[in-house]
Amino acid sequence: FSRRDFIKISSIFLAGSTALSAGAAQAFSGAGSSVGDEGSKVVYSFCEHCFWRCGIAAHVRDGKVYKITGSDHHPLSQGKLCPRGTGGTGLLYDPDRLAYPLIRETKGGKQFYRKASWDEAITLVAEKLYGIKEQYGPGALAMLHHGYGVSFFKNMFSQIGVNKYAKPSYDLCCGPARQATVLTYGYPSDTPEGFDMKNSKYMVFFGTHFGENMHNTAVQEISEGIRNGAKIVVFDPRFSTLAGKAQHWLPIKPATDIAMMQGLMHVLISENLYDKAFVEAHTVGFGELWDSVKDMTPEKVSAITDIPADAIRTVAREYAFHAPAAFVHSGRRTNWYGDALQRIRAIHILNALVGNFKMPGGVVAFQKFPLVQPPPTHEHPAYEKEVHSKYPFFPDDEPSNTIASHEIVQQAISGEVKGLLIYGVNLPETMTLGRDKAIEAMKKAEFVVAVDVLPSEVTGYADVVLPECTYLERYDDLDNGRAFRTPFVALRQPAVPPMYDSKPGNQIAKMITEKWGIHGAFPPSVEKGLDKKLKLVGSSLAEIKKKGVLVMPETDLYRKPGEPLNLKTPSGKVELASARLKAGGFDAVPKYTAHPEPPTGFYRMLTGRKPMLTFGRTANNRFLGDLATAKENEVWVNNRIAEKHSLENGEYVHLKNQDGVVSEFPVKVKVTQRIRTDAVYMVHGFGHTSAKLTWAHKRGASHNQLISRTEIDPAMGAVGFQNNFVTFIKEA
Ligand code: SF4
CATH class of the missing domain: 2.40.40.20 (Barwin-like endoglucanases)
Known part of the structure; x- marks a missing residue:
């Protein structure tokens, strides 16, 4: 299958200096800014170094970004950034950046890249993608993506009926948490997750690595909770940074978390420590749950997990004592053994048993900023979203994924997917199915286009490489997809113009779409499109540029005594036993099953x-x-x-x-x-x-x-x- 060999991109096509072309510098009209220290200006935007998307203040002097600090205005940063966020200039001025479009060529049996003009590269991409769609149907095209600029490429693909796309981090990180929350509470979890950390008195974590996995707001809220006297419990085979802050570090045997969770449920129920009033009024499936954990005594669970039975009882009792200002966190990047959905369901059940739902210090449902989407005005309305995944509990209402990312990799290997657009994902080093399968998928595909900033491994397998500018040089869509205690909508705006011959994703997607003869699918300019959306909520691009964010007052997160929950689950209640999972042929309540052990010496x-x-x-x-x-x-x-x-x-x-x-x-x-x-x-x-x-x-x-x-x-x-x-x- 080695139709496409890996090509080492020649250094003449890469950036070598940080100089701007005079034309680019002149064309840059300047973003919304305020005067910073020492005569510099400050441009407010949001970070792209992880999905948390904190608000940043880019400090610009003499046309260069010289430092990045946390925006005081943005609720997720609150004036602070993690180290990665402050290091954005390292990406902007990376001397290895892709500088020009590249096209793969073969001469004399040898493959190499040559520099191309944007028009030539875009024409080739448009012809190849459209040709595959015409020959094999829209299902033969797929996109793997990571990064906030992807919305433009989803719009582009939807114009020709292609809606097969996936973000690998969904499979690896937030997907099971989202779906477990839907199945238990009837709404999806988000980023930040709905935990009232700063007001909590007892926080239990299973293997999630806050403090190493820098989720800025979560780390700030955990720290505030600790300052206010909260106790931390960490179940982790490794003494992590978070374990260093813990009252109890419990080095659990890997792959036994569900057994431990069942053991904690057993103690809560058998010792009458659970919130009976909440369970009776607001949950279904308690009998089924007890049947599944009644044999999971601390002694039995101790033998599975290597944690002493007394420690299991202590944690369960302390957890109940501090409830409802106590929670077990659902975690990030904890999809480890193919049972992540049930594992996070077990976490939510532990939360529901102590009645912490919508209580100070417990589980809460944050609200979104009510931004209205303008109706499409062009003559090619976007095609209806279609879910391509074969997994029954893959969501049909999640905006970033219509299929699991490994399904795209497998479909490329099998030949069902012929054309791949890879946006911001270094596929060979992404944990989708490991390196070898990723490379096999790219080699098997008829046509691969990579849109990226750096010459990472994935670009060496592409037929065409399109250099996108960094997040500090472009507009993207508004960030209003997330819920928080103060609902917000945030702006990404350029602090400096694009360097070299790189372009923003919104322009690249628009150029490809127009090559297909489709005009009007994108607004005349990205600025006009953003302004139109903001005018629908009584604001404007000019207004949001000043602080980079619009923020609503803090919402009321807590339930009142006697207030009905009205959840969107089949029962309208918290589902300890899930009717939907049962109907789908899966366990209605989570059950521990053993996973393979390491061979001797491994x-x-x-x-x-x-x-x-x-x-x-x-x-x-x-x-x-x-x-x-x-x-x-x-x-x-x-x-x-x-x-x-x-x-x-x-x-x-x-x-x-x-x-x-x-x-x-x-x-x-x-x-x-x-x-x-x-x-x-x-x-x-x-x-x-x-x-x-x-x-x-x-x-x-x-x-x-x-x-x-x-x-x-x-x-x-x-x-x-x-x-x-x-x-x-x-x-x-
Ligand atoms: Fe950027 Fe760090 Fe915030 Fe992630 S947590 S968005 S890397 S500042």
């Missing part, structure tokens, strides 16, 4: 993040990578296991997984007592193979390369990848 490969890095978004960012802790990843090995394998702290080893896959680059050993003896841990996002990422190339080992097994959640299609095990190969 250790379960756990993964997470560093505070300075967001995987592909920041991999090549020198400003962040230069920080001592972000230069490379390490493999954490328990000191007893290190002794067994004669490993020294700081030595480099290769890792080999259960299927014989050996890491391409070596990784440094960190010998520590902060991890269990049956697991190792490494941060994802290192071990890049693209030599054109001159900072990231060959630093550390790729976690993704070592994923050769995945477990797919049969209910909603999320990908679990922590059933891969590794051992060590010492350097000769």
